[in-house]
Amino acid sequence: MLRIAVTGSPGVGKSTVVAKAVEKFGNQPGFKVGGIQTVEIRKEVRREGFSIMDLETGKSGTLSYIRGSGPRFGKYHVNLEDLERIGASAIRNSLSCDLVVIDEIGPMELISEPFVSAVEKVLESDKSILVVLHHSSRHPLAQRIRKEFEILTVDRENRDGLPERIADCLFRELG
Template sequence: MLRIAITGSPGIGKSTVVAKAAEKLADKPGFKIGGIRTAEIRKEGQREGFSIRDLATGKTGVLSSVRGSGQRVGKYHVNLEELEKIGANALRNALDCDLIVIDEVGPMELKSEAFVSAVEKVLESDKPVLAVLHRSSSHQLAQRMRKEFEVLMVNEENRDELPEKIANCFREM
């Protein structure tokens, strides 16, 4: 089973690499992709937070925001309710898919026990996984993924060719 994790500096394009690779695979007839994708929420050029989207259903919510009352990670308040309702559920439901995308296993997502449990269930399955992994997390789940996955570092030199390289790896499985 193929498992690839993308890591790198903040803002380098990790989520973009994963999204582009998944888009290339979505063209494969009968190939079903499940899991989650996060994206920046911007207002007037400033990052206000992050959204989370279930890739199978399209359901979207707010993962974190500069305004809110949830646990803090940096300047953001994590919305545990939507992380669990959308993120953890999307990962559990993705066990029926051909590829599971997890964007991202990072400090915000690791605040949720339900999310951690859902990722662990994915790791216990025999499903191929494409994930974004926070570059310096010491959480035991992140450490486990570093050991079990092929970890690719994204940088300015390779970020444009990585999506095709990754998609080809999953096409060949």
């Protein structure tokens, strides 16, 4: 069982590192990756929010957006409906997969109790897990991950080599 948390400053490329590592490893025949991936929603050069996608089914929705009616976090409104319907559900369903990916465990996601509960359920399993962890969250779930996972901090110098390093770890553990 492999447990890796990727962290670092906002915008440094944490999600990109995880996506590239999963792409390198997840193309193996018969290997199932489950969980969630988030992607920036951009309008020209301006970030306006984040989408959320179920890695196993491809189902996607909006995690947060600059306009909306959900709980506000910074300049974004969190779409609890999609976070719980797509995100928490994808994480719960990922227990049937070989690798669980959770991009991201951060303040926006942690305001949802169903999301937190789904992540806790996966942590209690024997599944290998790769997560993106918000750099400064003090939520008890984030603190638990810091204690139980190998922590890799992404910076501009190491971000190009980290996907290969993570994929190699996954090959050794699961391949």
